[in-house]
Amino acid sequence: MEKTWNNKAWFMVLPVLLLVAFSAVIPLMTVVNYSVQDTFGNNQFFWAGTEWFTEMLTSERFHSALGRNLFFSFIILLIEIPLGIVIALNMPRKGWGVPVCLVLMALPLLIPWNVVGTIWQVFGRVDIGLLGHTLERLGINYNYVQNPMHAWFTVIIMDVWHWTSLVVLLCYAGLVSIPDAFYQAAKIDGASRWAVFRYIQLPKMNRVLLIAVLLRFMDSFMIYTEPFVVTGGGPGNSTTFLSIDLVKMAVGQFDLGPAAAMSLIYFLIILLMSWVFYTVMTNYDAER
Amino acid sequence: MARIDLNHIRHAYGPNPKSDKDYALREVHHSWEDGGAYALLGPSGCGKTTLLNIISGLIHPSHGQLLFNGQDVTNLSTQERNIAQVFQFPVIYDTMTVYDNLAFPLRNRGVAESEIDVKVRETLEMIDLASWSGKKARGLTADQKQKISLGRGLVRSDVNAILFDEPLTVIDPHMKWVLRSQLKQLHQRFGYTMVYVTHDQTEALTFAQKVVVMYDGEIVQIGTPEELFERPKHTFVGYFIGSPGMNVMPVKLAGGTAQIGGHQIQLPTPVTPADAKKIELGIRPEYIRIGRSGMPVKIAKVEDIGRHKIVRTRLENQDIAVIVGEGEDIPADPHITFDPKGINIYADSWRVGGN
Ligand SMILES: Nc1ncnc2c1ncn2[C@@H]1O[C@H](COP(=O)(O)OP(=O)(O)O)[C@@H](O)[C@H]1O
Ligand SMILES: [Mg+2]
Numbered sequence: 001m002e003k004t005w006n007n008k009a010w011f012m013v014l015p016v017l018l019l020v021a022f023s024a025v026i027p028l029m030t031v032v033n034y035s036v037q038d039t040f041g042n043n044q045f046f047w048a049g050t051e052w053f054t055e056m057l058t059s060e061r062f063h064s065a066l067g068r069n070l071f072f073s074f075i076i077l078l079i080e081i082p083l084g085i086v087i088a089l090n091m092p093r094k095g096w097g098v099p100v101c102l103v104l105m106a107l108p109l110l111i112p113w114n115v116v117g118t119i120w121q122v123f124g125r126v127d128i129g130l131l132g133h134t135l136e137r138l139g140i141n142y143n144y145v146q147n148p149m150h151a152w153f154t155v156i157i158m159d160v161w162h163w164t165s166l167v168v169l170l171c172y173a174g175l176v177s178i179p180d181a182f183y184q185a186a187k188i189d190g191a192s193r194w195a196v197f198r199y200i201q202l203p204k205m206n207r208v209l210l211i212a213v214l215l216r217f218m219d220s221f222m223i224y225t226e227p228f229v230v231t232g233g234g235p236g237n238s239t240t241f242l243s244i245d246l247v248k249m250a251v252g253q254f255d256l257g258p259a260a261a262m263s264l265i266y267f268l269i270i271l272l273m274s275w276v277f278y279t280v281m282t283n284y285d286a287e288r
Numbered sequence: 289m290a291r292i293d294l295n296h297i298r299h300a301y302g303p304n305p306k307s308d309k310d311y312a313l314r315e316v317h318h319s320w321e322d323g324g325a326y327a328l329l330g331p332s333g334c335g336k337t338t339l340l341n342i343i344s345g346l347i348h349p350s351h352g353q354l355l356f357n358g359q360d361v362t363n364l365s366t367q368e369r370n371i372a373q374v375f376q377f378p379v380i381y382d383t384m385t386v387y388d389n390l391a392f393p394l395r396n397r398g399v400a401e402s403e404i405d406v407k408v409r410e411t412l413e414m415i416d417l418a419s420w421s422g423k424k425a426r427g428l429t430a431d432q433k434q435k436i437s438l439g440r441g442l443v444r445s446d447v448n449a450i451l452f453d454e455p456l457t458v459i460d461p462h463m464k465w466v467l468r469s470q471l472k473q474l475h476q477r478f479g480y481t482m483v484y485v486t487h488d489q490t491e492a493l494t495f496a497q498k499v500v501v502m503y504d505g506e507i508v509q510i511g512t513p514e515e516l517f518e519r520p521k522h523t524f525v526g527y528f529i530g531s532p533g534m535n536v537m538p539v540k541l542a543g544g545t546a547q548i549g550g551h552q553i554q555l556p557t558p559v560t561p562a563d564a565k566k567i568e569l570g571i572r573p574e575y576i577r578i579g580r581s582g583m584p585v586k587i588a589k590v591e592d593i594g595r596h597k598i599v600r601t602r603l604e605n606q607d608i609a610v611i612v613g614e615g616e617d618i619p620a621d622p623h624i625t626f627d628p629k630g631i632n633i634y635a636d637s638w639r640v641g642g643n
Contacts, residue, residue: 190396
């Protein structure tokens with residue numbers, strides 16, 4: 001049969017294009033629009049070129065917020081990934097313990113972000129919170145409202161509590177897919193506990209771990225609600241992450257131009273990170 | 289290398305076994321001689337893997353005792369027992385090279401690297417993967433992977449025993465033949481105690497000095513291939529070994545004769561079994577002659593399989609297979625006679641008499 005060549009197929013993707021246009025492209029373009037203009041109110045805009053971008057990229061405020069974000073992501077990955085692996089390794093593989101563990105693990109994941117924030121806000125209070133009160137009793141002068149270290153500690157513990165389960169569940173899924181024969185062969189070969197982990201369990205978890213790192217990185221890089229509820233970005237600016245800063249700038253100070261430039265930079269960073277992870281993962285798959 | 293005694297071993301997977309039915313291994317009481325090459329033969333689900341796992345220590349038996357060279361090892365770990373075991377389906381360490389896979393069991397035991405190198409290279413030659421030694425094991429085909437599994441068992445020459453659990457299932461027929469003869473050679477060279485599980489009778493009969501037949505959680509017979517063929521202790525052995533299997537038919541015993549329907553068959557030696565529910569006569573198709581005298585039969589089918597013909601006959605209500613040489617004729621009015629040499633009598637499936 002003769003093939004017909006024309007451009008009719010484009011009509012079929014048109015609905016999707018329209019949808020994407022309304023949901024993503026148009027809002028994004030308004031942001032782009034703001035980022036290159038200046039306004040003094042009255043809906044009067046002036047061309048500003050790359051001024052806001054330059055200002056943002058060279059501003060101390062942006063650098064420190066970005067630094068805090070990266071540091072936060074780094075710390076929680078450092079805790080959540082190993083902790084998740086250890087918990088997954090110790091979960092039962094059969095029997096009644098399995099559903100119990102799974103439900104317990106899934107619980108924190110089901111709680112909405114702002115509720116998690118509220119829970120920890122109360123939990124950490126010295127007067128009525130269990131954590132705050134206990135620490136106080138232990139002689140530690142715990143105060144997340146005034147002490148930046150304590151604020152960080154609280155925000156990190158909160159994230160670990162909220163999200164380690166995700167890593168656990170992903171790792172567990174990898175672990176239960178290992179047939180018994182592998183463990184039997186390892187026993188026959190005289191493998192140590194460490195060798196079993198290194199050569200049987202870790203290779204099976206590799207892929208899910210990569211996904212876990214990606215998800216946790218993205219999510220922690222965009223963290224907003226929980227620290228906002230608990231610390232409101234303080235004390236001072238010590239827990240002001242990019243997203244919190246962005247909202248302050250756009251909604252609080254109504255600096256639309258710089259805020260728009262900042263969101264675009266923020267967006268590009270996340271895009272870049274996604275691309276890096278995607279490349280790493282596809283390379284890893286190709287190698288298999 | 290060791291002599292292995294299984295002392296009244298029983299095993300149930302469930303927690304509270306009550307009747308015999310709950311046991312995957314009903315009772316095994318048997319010795320594997322030091323340096324013996326055994327084939328463990330039996331249908332799927334009869335407990336072969338369970339038995340091997342008990343010997344290697346992967347499973348702790350519910351009852352009974354296991355001795356290596358007279359020493360009780362029932363409570364020792366797999367590692368302390370120092371046994372090599374090759375499983376039915378390949379297990380390889382994905383992220384390691386072929387070489388490292390073979391070196392792994394030796395490294396875990398702290399063998400010197402120079403000695404490891406010699407052993408590994410020798411084993412790689414044997415399983416024909418020498419040119420693959422530096423490759424990652426993950427990309428290999430199923431039979432190459434199985435050869436690596438096999439190699440990890442063979443690389444350790446100081447083991448108490450090597451257990452093979454249907455190791456050649458996924459390997460192509462030619463390679464199967466090659467590997468089997470290599471295993472045989474290895475056995476002669478190193479004198480391992482070897483147990484080779486299979487459900488393929490030709491594999492069992494060519495490989496082993498002694499064949500152990502299991503059925504339904506029990507060992508029903510141990511013997512040389514000839515013994516299993518000539519005097520099956522249990523009707524199951526009769527069916528399972530030989531192609532086609534033994535003819536087994538219900539009979540009534542009276543004095544020195546057995547009655548099949550209206551026919552009398554003179555027994556080589558008189559048998560008087562204690563009160564049994566079921567008396568049967570077993571005779572292999574090889575020991576039945578077809579001719580013009582004897583018991584009249586109808587012929588249902590003749591299968592020509594080259595070297596000989598299998599004649600499916602009916603004697604009254606009983607199906608009887610007969611093997612006839614390629615050149616022999618089948619008369620128009622066929623009768624069969626039983627060669628007394630091949631007659632076995634079974635009471636409740638266990639052999640009580642015959643030649
Ligand atoms: N892990 C297990 N849990 C419960 N039952 C099992 C297990 N492994 C084997 N069995 C049962 O024990 C019996 C013997 O199994 P197995 O030793 O694997 O037989 P074979 O290797 O001869 O095929 C079978 O009835 C099987 O269903
Ligand atoms: Mg089996």
